[in-house]
Amino acid sequence: MTIEPPLDTPDNVSHRKIIQVSLRTGPPTREELLAHYPPKFTWHQLKTFVNSGDLGLLKRDKALQKRYNAWSPGVVKEHGSLENYLINHRLQWGKPDTLSLLPSALDSDIRLKDGSISSSKSNQFLPPLPPDAPEYFKADMPFDSEFISIIQNDWPYSVPIEIEHTLIWSRVPIFHPDLIPAEVDTRIQQDGLCGFTGTNELPPSPSTLPECLPALAEWGITMEKLVRSPRGNPEIEEMVRNAGREIDGFVKRRWVEREWETAWFVNPPHFQRIQSVRGLAHIHVFAKKKD
Structure with missing residues (x-):
């Protein structure tokens, strides 16, 4: 092509x-x-999906998914498992991402200065967290903290090419009882967390989702298939937003609002039980550089 x-x-x-x-x-x-793999979704549609309450609407191009499925057995053969590949090679804890073929504009200078990486094909496990480790992911964590790995998604969702898709992997919990009031725990367990930075406009209303569903036609998504909680009263909605305050604060530090607009989300805990590395949560950040 x-x-x-x-x-x-x-x-x-x-x-x-x-x-x-x-x-x-x-x-x-x-x-x-x-x-x-031209993008299937616009920036507006992407934000609508993030704010819809059903994070399962976010999709990777089907052809790219097929390519991933063909690639992963070779990685498993070389490293023993995808978990080993991530822990012992891809996640360079506390270091800039120098391995991505889709580098972030934020890492352009660092990539030239620091090309050192550590890699192992062994079945090493992550060491236990030290006693002084934070109880959970916090807004003021250093970007080079040994407890996080900020990398670009090597297999991004079907988003416009100018949108960076970043993953923040964390060795410390992202969901924590100190952050989630009992009144919204069930909802967050089902829907996860999300937020938006870098704009004074409200995110697209979930009520506009039917207008965006044609973009998901090839996945067979209909309104009847959505899995999401009903919206609560203003007090409940504020509790939900506040449960993501540490993530939101971190995103605003990393992607300065005068320069970037972002939509971020964390899959609900039941998603994390089937992810590549059990016990390691990660945050998705879609970042759009402002003109």
């Missing part, structure tokens, strides 16, 4: 020049995403 590069292509290639993009295997490059 061919693509036309955007006007701001760093190598100064004319935007009228057509570039051939070969389809490789393994995690995709930015050029491959543009050429072979």
Whole structure:
């Protein structure tokens, strides 16, 4: 397939020049995403899905998912399991992400300065948390904390190419009783947490979701298939927002609001029981650089 590069292509290639993009295997490059996996969702639709209450609406391109399914057995063969691959190779705790083929604009300077990585094919487990580890994920955690790993999603969801999809993996809990009042615990256990930064506008109302569902047609999503809690009164909604205050504060520090707009979410705990690394939660951040 061919693509036309955007006007701001760093190598100064004319935007009228057509570039051939070969389809490789393994995690995709930015050029491959543009050429072979064009986004299914707009930024507005993405924010609507995040705010809908059903985080299962966020999808990866089906062809890219097929590519992931073909790639993962080789990783399991080399590292023993996807869990070992993540723990002993991909998650460089406390270090910048120098492994991604889809680097963040926030890491551009760091990638040039720090190319060192540690890697092991062994079945090492994460060491126990030290006594001074925080009880849960906190807004003021250093970006180079040994308890977190901030990486780009190597297999991003089907979002516009200018949207960065970042994962914040955490060795300390993200959900914690000190943060979640009993009145909203059941809801958060089902729906997870989400938030928005960098804009004064309210996020798209869940009531507008039917207008966005055509973008999910190939996944067979209908309103009847949604799994989400009903909205509560203003007091309940404030409790839910406040339960994500530590995440929201961290996101605002990392993605400064005058420069970035973000939508973030954390899958509910029952999702985390089937994720790649049991016992390690992670935060998804979709970040859009402002003009």
